[in-house]
Amino acid sequence: MxxxxxxxxxxxxxxxxxxxxxxxxxxxxxxxxxxxxxxxxxxxxxxxxxxxxxxxxxxxxxxxxxxxxxxxxxxxxxxxxxxxxxxxxxxxxxxxxxxxxxxxxxxxxxxxxxxxxxxxxxxxxxxxxxxxxxxxxxxxxxxxxxxHRDAGVARFSRDLKPAHRLADETLVVEEPTFDPISGRVQTTWYWFGPNGQGQKSASLRLxxxxxxxxxxxxxxxxxxxxxxxxxxxxxxxxxxxxxxxxxxxxxxx
Ligand SMILES: C[S@@+](CC[C@H](N)C(=O)[O-])C[C@H]1O[C@@H](n2cnc3c(N)ncnc32)[C@H](O)[C@@H]1O
The missing domain is CATH 3.40.50.150 (Vaccinia Virus protein VP39)
Known part of the structure; x- marks a missing residue:
């Protein structure tokens, strides 16, 4: 990554x-x-x-x-x-x-x-x-x-899988995991809709x-x-x- x-x-x-x-x-x-x-x-x-x-x-x-x-x-x-x-x-x-x-x-x-x-x-x-x-x-x-980390951890504690729909009906879903040792969130966004599908991953220090x-x-x-x-x-x-x-x-x- x-x-x-x-x-x-x-x-x-x-x-x-x-x-x-x-x-x-x-x-x-x-x-x-x-x-x-x-x-x-x-x-x-x-x-x-x-x-x-x-x-x-x-x-x-x-x-x-x-x-x-x-x-x-x-x-x-x-x-x-x-x-x-x-x-x-x-x-x-x-x-x-x-x-x-x-x-x-x-x-x-x-x-x-x-x-x-x-x-x-x-x-x-x-x-x-x-x-x-x-x-x-x-x-x-x-x-x-x-x-920041406190906000991220508060979100992870609720085990949310953030998802939203774009104006063209594409559905975007995010799947994050958090490593408290490195303080990094590894996350992948998946999208699927009338204009195609794909995915992207990122690694962020919180x-x-x-x-x-x-x-x-x-x-x-x-x-x-x-x-x-x-x-x-x-x-x-x-x-x-x-x-x-x-x-x-x-x-x-
Ligand atoms: C989430 S975007 C935010 C862009 C903008 N600040 C905004 O509010 O829309 C993050 C941006 O950081 C840029 N970026 C990340 N690391 C960089 C670096 N070392 N030097 C220059 N740009 C960098 C990326 O190319 C990307 O455009």
Missing amino acids: ENWWKTFFDADYIRIWGWADKPAETAQQAEGIWKLLALHEGCRILDAPCGYGRLSLPIARRGAIVCGVDQSEELLAQAEKNRGDLPLDRLCYVRHDLRQTLPNGRFDAAFNVFSSIGYGSETDDLAIFKTLYLAVRPGGRVLIDTM YTITELIHLLQSSGLKFISAHHGCSEEPFKAEGPEMGGRVGILTERV
Whole structure:
């Protein structure tokens, strides 16, 4: 399963996960990111990784100057198709492995959202956080939004087999297993419907929020606050999802 993420994010990902991408939720996330990172018109923002530009685009449309970075050629090609009339000096996309650094201090803020870490080793994640740390100017904020171990374990304890149906009637079923020793979830999604069938597997490290903050601090970032995903709402570990996704706001000092 090593390096699974290098081939996972392809045309099938766009078809299966893109259909699940809800415009109202994406708009809400863009709004939350805008507020948490205190963005303003003309500020320079790094969306890393950006996927197919799901959030780069609405944030650039609000007036920020956005650079989206990702390793997936296919997702970046889709992002380019979606750019509409936004010129290159307002929105650019770059193919790059985020374990390697970017130019120092070029951005006012950066974000890494929608569970885009934990794919490789802890060393890989530390390298990605270090890239974000170095990419923002001193005083620049960095936001991470991800699933975390407490929320994952709360879900596994209910033995759920998540399933949903896409707009074209394709049924998508997920079968996850969790290894508490490595802290990794091995998961396979199966889909079947009028436009074909397939499957994809992934291996994700589910960090606790404590571990995530420690890793961010090891990269040089200063912890500011924890939130309910990409929202200003403070994080509370409550309910059947143990608070659900966490947004961790940090700063380069
Ligand atoms: C779940 S997607 C999320 C994309 C985007 N943040 C969003 O909200 O739609 C995760 C993305 O991480 C990218 N990725 C994973 N590891 C990476 C790395 N080392 N360097 C660059 N991109 C990476 C993948 O190519 C994929 O597009």
